[in-house]
Amino acid sequence: MHKYGLHAKKGFGQNFLTDQSILRNIVKAAEIDQNDNVIEIGPGLGALTEQLAQAAGQVMGLEIDDDLLPVLKDVLSPYDNVKILHQDVLKADLAALIQQEFDRPQAPIKVVANLPYYITSPILMGLLKSPVQWDCICVMMQREVADRLTAKVGTKQYGALTLAIEMTMDAHLAFGVSRHSFVPEPQVDSAIVTLHRRKQPLAVQPFDKDRILSLIKICFAHRRKNLANNLKALSGKDADKKAAILAVLDKLKIDSRERPEQLTLEQFIRMGNLLHDENLF
Structure with a gap:
């Protein structure tokens, strides 16, 4: 960041992950290959985007911070399969963007993101309400929220968010990430959670x-x-x-x-x- 004269913005909940081994493990957790279209929410400084570009067919990054756009253009210049859009994911029409920006919009669509802690739930619920049939959603989030997403019935972490996810997706806690892996360092640890479309339909059908x-x-x-x-x-x-x-x-x-x-x-x-x-x- 110092190279570009930038500082993390608290208003956007920015904590940048630069540990290459963790970045590679995120790509592995999402099971990304050359057949996949990937949407990255908040590419930040482009560290994860580079890993995604090397593994996926095409990558579309949605970045809300316009100060980071020149950084991303510079970092990602070697890759011709990446597009960065100045977009707020909470306001974006993702279904339309997939049709407009990907050469093969019918290919598997995956989401990868290091989510700002303060808007994790709104972003997840927005993705689940979208008409897009996500093949995988792989997100970094606060460990406490990850535990709620993957909680079992009868536990104190089990709640409305757990059930909302369970309606359409199977949630799995892939691995934890220490707060020391971020710049600036947040006050809490994080975890990677993967969401895949349910393999088995719910036993009770139909329902609103x-x-x-x-x-x-x-x-x-x-x-x-x-x-x-x-x-x-x-x-x-x-x-x-x-x-x-x-x-x-x-x-x-x-x-x-x-x-x-x-x-x-x-x-x-x-x-x-x-x-x-x-x-x-």
Whole structure:
């Protein structure tokens, strides 16, 4: 960075990774080969982009910081399979960009990113809501968030984010990355998580994804409260509706005294479907 007279910007959550062995392991975790189109979110100084360019068919980098564009142009000048766009990924039409910028838009599409900690969840949810069928999403994130994404039912890390990911993807924690591997050094450790499209469809079909996500958010609104208390958000002071909601749980053999982290995604889907059928949600 000093070569270009630049400093990391806190406003963009910039922490640059330069350890070549870790960069190579990220490419390996994403299983990138010459058949792949890769979107890199926030290429930064281009260290990971170089590794991606050597492994992938084509790479498109989306960089929000215009001060880094000249750096990327310089660093990536040896590669003719890389395009850097001045874009905010949260506002970008990724489906349109894939059609416009890749020579083979029908090829497998993978996302690789070192995500700013403060917008990890919005970026992930934006990717999952996109119409694009991602073959793999491989992201660096805060270790705490990585543990939540890959948490098992019944653990304290298990929550709404875990379930939102599980609806469409299989999450795997590939490896941890020490805070000492970044410049400037963040206050927490990181981890690489890979998300692949589910190999097995969910056992409960069909379901309205947005409706189930809304129910999950209601149930996890107060983690220390049980399901009966959290579901009061649906019934309010209506005693009959409250009783009907509890009857739905009883019918599904779900204990209303359970906390939300004890329920599997399939149980939330069954609950959401039956509540909807009974005009309760």
